[in-house]
C-alpha cells in the first residue's frame with residue numbers, strides 16, 4: 001500500500017519535471033517519516049528510497065540507530081541548540097537553520113568532530129507567525145554572517161509554504177524563494193552555494209518543482225495521515 005503511494009508520488013514528480021522541462025535527477029524526494037514506525041520506513045527503503053526526513057532529535061536518533069546505515073537523514077524540524085551535538089555528524093543535511101546562534105552551535109560541534117556540516121537557511125516566506133525561519137529581508141544578512149563559520153557550509157534555502165487548499169496559491173512564494181536564491185548566488189559569498197532549494201510538501205510539491213525546487217519533503221503523500229494522539 002505504501003508502495004502504491006510512493007509510486008503515485010513518483011509519477012507526479014516526473015510529470016511536474018516534464019511540465020517544467022526539468023530532468024527528474026534534479027529533484028530529490030525526501031520521505032518525511034516523522035511519527036511513523038520503522039516498519040513503514042523499511043517498506044519505503046525497500047523500494048529504493050534512501051533520503052528520509054525527521055523533525056525531532058530523539059526520534060531521529062532512534063531511527064538512525066535501528067535503520068540501515070546507508071540512509072541519508074535530513075533534519076527538517078526546528079532544532080534546539082542543546083540538541084545539536086546529537087545529530088551534527090549523523091545527518092546528511094540540516095534544513096532548518098534560522099538564526100546565527102544556532103549556526104554558531106552547529107559550528108562548535110562540527111569543529112569538535114572535525115567535520116563541516118551542510119545546512120540550509122530556513123526562510124519564512126509568507127511571514128507566518130506560527131512558523132520558524134528568517135524573513136526574506138533578513139536572509140542575505142544571515143547568510144553572510146553564517147558564511148564566516150568554517151564548520152558549516154550553506155548549501156541553499158528551505159521554506160515551508162502556508163497550508164493551502166489550492167497549491168497554486170503558493171506558487172508566488174516558491175518563486176520568491178527561487179529569486180532570493182539567485183540573488184544570494186549573485187553575491188558570490190565565500191563558503192556559500194545555492195545548489196539546493198528545499199520546498200514543496202504533499203499539498204504543493206508539484207508547483208514547487210515547477211518553480212525550481214530541488215528537494216521535496218513528502219510525508220502524508222507516502223505514509224498516510226499522521227496520528228499524534230499518543231504523543
Ligand SMILES: *Cc1c(COP(=O)(O)O)cnc(C)c1O
Nearest residue numbers: 032055076201202217218219220
Ligand atoms: C511534516 C513535514 C513535511 C511533510 O509534510 P506533508 O504535508 O505530510 O507532506 C515537510 N516538511 C516539514 C518541515 C515537515 O515538518
